[in-house]
Amino acid sequence: MSEARWRTWQRLGELEEAYLEIAAVQAAQEVGLFERIGAAPATLPALAADLTCDQRGLGVLVDLLTAMGLLDKDGDRIRFSPGGAAFLDPASESYYGDTLRRVTLSAEALGRLGAAVRTGEPLGQTVDVPDTGALWAQDVAPVLATWREQRAAAQRLWETLAVPVPAGGTVVDLGCGSGFPAFGVPGSPTFISVDWHPAVLEVTTAVAARLGIADRVRPIAADLRRLELPPSSVDLVHAAAVLYFYPFEEIDRLLARAADWLRPGGYLVSRHLLADAERASATEALRRAVQLFLFHPGSHVPTTDELTAAASNAGLTDVRTVDGQYLIARKPTS
Numbered sequence: 606m607s608e609a610r611w612r613t614w615q616r617l618g619e620l621e622e623a624y625l626e627i628a629a630v631q632a633a634q635e636v637g638l639f640e641r642i643g644a645a646p647a648t649l650p651a652l653a654a655d656l657t658c659d660q661r662g663l664g665v666l667v668d669l670l671t672a673m674g675l676l677d678k679d680g681d682r683i684r685f686s687p688g689g690a691a692f693l694d695p696a697s698e699s700y701y702g703d704t705l706r707r708v709t710l711s712a713e714a715l716g717r718l719g720a721a722v723r724t725g726e727p728l729g730q731t732v733d734v735p736d737t738g739a740l741w742a743q744d745v746a747p748v749l750a751t752w753r754e755q756r757a758a759a760q761r762l763w764e765t766l767a768v769p770v771p772a773g774g775t776v777v778d779l780g781c782g783s784g785f786p787a788f789g790v791p792g793s794p795t796f797i798s799v800d801w802h803p804a805v806l807e808v809t810t811a812v813a814a815r816l817g818i819a820d821r822v823r824p825i826a827a828d829l830r831r832l833e834l835p836p837s838s839v840d841l842v843h844a845a846a847v848l849y850f851y852p853f854e855e856i857d858r859l860l861a862r863a864a865d866w867l868r869p870g871g872y873l874v875s876r877h878l879l880a881d882a883e884r885a886s887a888t889e890a891l892r893r894a895v896q897l898f899l900f901h902p903g904s905h906v907p908t909t910d911e912l913t914a915a916a917s918n919a920g921l922t923d924v925r926t927v928d929g930q931y932l933i934a935r936k937p938t939s
């Protein structure tokens with residue numbers, strides 16, 4: 606077998622293995638295993654009786670979930686691993702199970718991709734639907750369990766990006782989510798943290814409190830596409846993992862407005878999965894484009910060239926990219 610064919614064969618095998626692990630999480634959610642273990646650890650016979658499951662079936666499921674690091678075995682009792690408890694116990698403040706069940710590992714939603722491709726009609730679940738607020742909050746809540754790691758990563762990030770923000774300056778964080786990574790900006794700036802959903806901003810506020818910077822964070826519940834700020838009033842506009850929800854014309858318009866908000870010499874930093882020019886090799890970006898297509902009508906994962914052109918059209922200069930996903934641009938001083 607040629608090397609290329611062997612690699613493809615291995616890749617297909619990896620897909621099959623991954624699918625089994627995904628199916629195990631889906632099955633555990635379907636039979637209520639995580640809720641039950643969250644309530645109290647229990648033996649396999651007790652779990653099978655409580656969940657009205659076949660003991661052998663539940664046993665093979667528990668074994669795999671344990672090997673995946675989601676559950677632990679304590680003698681004959683089955684309980685969550687520490688990580689499993691943080692993200693899969695519905696009682697945890699950093700619970701992520703709802704997002705897995707309803708979006709990222711939803712067999713029902715993902716199974717409709719073929720139909721969506723055929724018709725061009727996504728599932729229609731957009732950020733404009735108010736009741737997705739709770740879901741978005743679930744999406745960012747895991748940061749509450751990982752905030753120390755997130756803080757360290759955010760601090761390293763801004764060292765790498767080397768974007769100067771004057772001490773005590775103002776940062777606008779569009780679609781702030783948890784507040785990271787903007788909260789890593791050095792120089793004790795004030796943050797205007799903008800997110801559509803008040804439920805998400807509750808997580809942002811909780812993160813800010815843990816970081817001890819709540820007095821420097823001004824949460825604003827607003828649609829970033831309609832946000833009004835005074836011209837030349839901010840030092841940094843940050844937009845991470847948010848612009849791709851929207852059609853490219855909206856990104857173009859938004860960058861023009863962001864340029865207006867910036868003080869001369871201020872910076873725009875966008876983190877955005879960027880497609881390669883041929884749309885053929887940037888796997889992470891292309892994967893996300895499929896997910897966004899399924900859930901968000903009008904979403905667009907741009908290429909580096911497209912986003913660079915949008916920044917230039919907005920009158921920003923010194924446009925550069927870092928790590929293939931950060932786009933940095935500056936408002937001219939004159």
Ligand SMILES: C[S@@+](CC[C@H](N)C(=O)[O-])C[C@H]1O[C@@H](n2cnc3c(N)ncnc32)[C@H](O)[C@@H]1O
Binds near residue numbers: 732745784799805830
């Ligand atoms: C994928 S998260 C990214 C969060 C954060 N920027 C980060 O990098 O971790 C996208 C966030 O953008 C918010 N969002 C999406 N569309 C928005 C809009 N039109 N106005 C305000 N916030 C929006 C969502 O509520 C969500 O919290």
